[in-house]
Amino acid sequence: MRALWLLGLALPVDVREVNAAWRGRVARTHPDVHASEPSKVAAAETLTRALNDAKDTLLAWIEADLEWPTGTTTVRFDEPDPWPEREPAPHEAPICLRSGLRAGDRVRRWPYDGLELSVVTGTETDTPGGTTWVLLAGEQAERMERVRLAAFSCPVCGGCSGPDVDEASLRPCPECLVDLRRLERRPEEADRIRRAIEARAEAGIATAQSLLDGRLGDRARERRRWVRRLLPAGPDDLHAALLGAFSRAFERWSSPAA
Ligand SMILES: [Zn+2]
CATH class of the missing domain: 1.10.287.110 (DnaJ domain)
Incomplete structure (x- = not known):
């Protein structure tokens, strides 16, 4: 396995x-x-x-021609494995590691309740550790804290956001991208991250209900079931399961064919 x-x-x-x-x-x-x-x-x-x-x-x-193990998909690790570096291919828009956004993302500006969407063209950070600005097509730049990803559904946590559009993008949410980086460096945070994912799944279910979007709701409920099933897992299994879920979602999203 x-x-x-x-x-x-x-x-x-x-x-x-x-x-x-x-x-x-x-x-x-x-x-x-x-x-x-x-x-x-x-x-x-x-x-x-x-x-x-x-x-x-x-x-x-x-x-x-041996029988495959059945009944359990639990993965045991003797020690955490390093994970491949994922350098973005040159033709892909780079992902801002502070905001989790990249060019082409649709976002809403504070107070996040409008139907109007802005399109990200890039990000800029003043000094290391300073303010991160999100550059928006045809608009003034906005502080990262006042911009939220819109019209998406996260395949890891089930988190989602309106407004109701025909095609919500399926992509890891910024919080999951941050958690992936943490998990790669600090396996001992797996339990905290599992709880954070469950909370985002809960919020995703509520958001999907308010949007009357059955597909987003189904995904959020499926992710909540998944993350709750991990509750009894030991630290190594939990780390492996979370890393696997994050990595698959990240790779699918960041590959040009996606
Ligand atoms: Zn997420």
């Missing part, structure tokens, strides 16, 4: 899928990719080894 998780696969799998998943992950984590940054090389080597092991395990399992 750990090998499947590492390669982002779900049962059933075949040889072709295992190889394709392994190639995709190794291409991003291979130490040569990070050769310019020595601090990352060691982490990349560890992860590449883990990916190689995972591929070998799964191929051996398929070859031997």
